[in-house]
Amino acid sequence: MTSIQLDEAAVRVPLPGRGEREILAPTTLTLTEWRVAVIGANGSGKSTLARLVNGLVRPSSGRVLVDGLDVARDGAAVRRKVGFCFTDPAAQLVMPTCVEDVELSLRRTVADADERRRRAMEVLSAHGLADHAHDSVHSLSGGQRQLLALAGVLATDPVVVVADEPTTLLDRANTRRVADRLLGLEQQLVLVTHDLDLAARCDRVIVVDAARVVADGRPDEAIVHYTDLVDA
Numbered sequence: 001m002t003s004i005q006l007d008e009a010a011v012r013v014p015l016p017g018r019g020e021r022e023i024l025a026p027t028t029l030t031l032t033e034w035r036v037a038v039i040g041a042n043g044s045g046k047s048t049l050a051r052l053v054n055g056l057v058r059p060s061s062g063r064v065l066v067d068g069l070d071v072a073r074d075g076a077a078v079r080r081k082v083g084f085c086f087t088d089p090a091a092q093l094v095m096p097t098c099v100e101d102v103e104l105s106l107r108r109t110v111a112d113a114d115e116r117r118r119r120a121m122e123v124l125s126a127h128g129l130a131d132h133a134h135d136s137v138h139s140l141s142g143g144q145r146q147l148l149a150l151a152g153v154l155a156t157d158p159v160v161v162v163a164d165e166p167t168t169l170l171d172r173a174n175t176r177r178v179a180d181r182l183l184g185l186e187q188q189l190v191l192v193t194h195d196l197d198l199a200a201r202c203d204r205v206i207v208v209d210a211a212r213v214v215a216d217g218r219p220d221e222a223i224v225h226y227t228d229l230v231d232a
């Protein structure tokens with residue numbers, strides 16, 4: 001597995017006229033597990049933590065390293081290694097048709113247009129979306145759209161996939177499809193989720209509360225910590 005290292009990484013944002021607010025306290029973690037879940041209340045700092053891993057958010061202090069690459073210094077190289085899947089697939093599906101969207105993901109790695117089309121069709125087939133290749137992305141169901149977004153991310157061959165609440169907008173059946181796909185990936189997964197059943201299927205669970213990691217370890221123990229926190 002890849003090594004994701006946070007070394008006293010903290011994120012602060014300016015508060016107009018009132019100094020700064022810490023949205024992630026200095027955090028030190030080494031993630032080498034296959035599937036790591038990040039859970040916690042709304043606004044606790046989960047997305048901030050996840051976004052640090054691919055450089056969407058820069059640490060205000062401290063460092064974030066992916067396989068030894070510093071996210072602040074080697075951002076482009078890190079983003080080639082770390083794919084990011086958003087809650088709302090609309091944030092990343094920008095082309096008119098499904099096949100064109102996957103081709104867009106491949107534009108940097110596959111120069112030849114015919115080869116790019118062939119590879120994009122392969123990717124769609126692997127995700128059960130070949131029949132929709134020439135359909136508008138808007139004609140897909142929510143679950144299919146999320147799978148297409150994930151297909152686009154995987155087409156770039158990342159070694160880590162960070163998924164930020166990828167099942168939040170989905171019904172039960174689609175949640176299961178997308179979750180099975182994500183949890184079955186060979187890549188290392190960092191999964192931000194409110195779904196404790198999904199967290200329980202991961203190898204390690206990190207609980208974030210009020211901008212701090214407050215529990216970290218085996219899923220059963222960390223989830224109990226979180227539910228105790230909510231019930232307190």
Ligand SMILES: Nc1ncnc2c1ncn2[C@@H]1O[C@H](COP(=O)(O)OP(=O)(O)OP(=O)(O)O)[C@@H](O)[C@H]1O
Nearest residue numbers: 013014023040041042043044045046047048049208
């Ligand atoms: N760029 C920013 N500027 C100001 N505040 C921010 C910024 N990004 C995040 N925040 C604030 O930091 C806090 C943590 O945000 P974050 O998105 O990490 O929470 P979260 O745990 O992922 O929440 P949710 O479960 O609701 O998605 C929130 O209060 C949010 O409003």
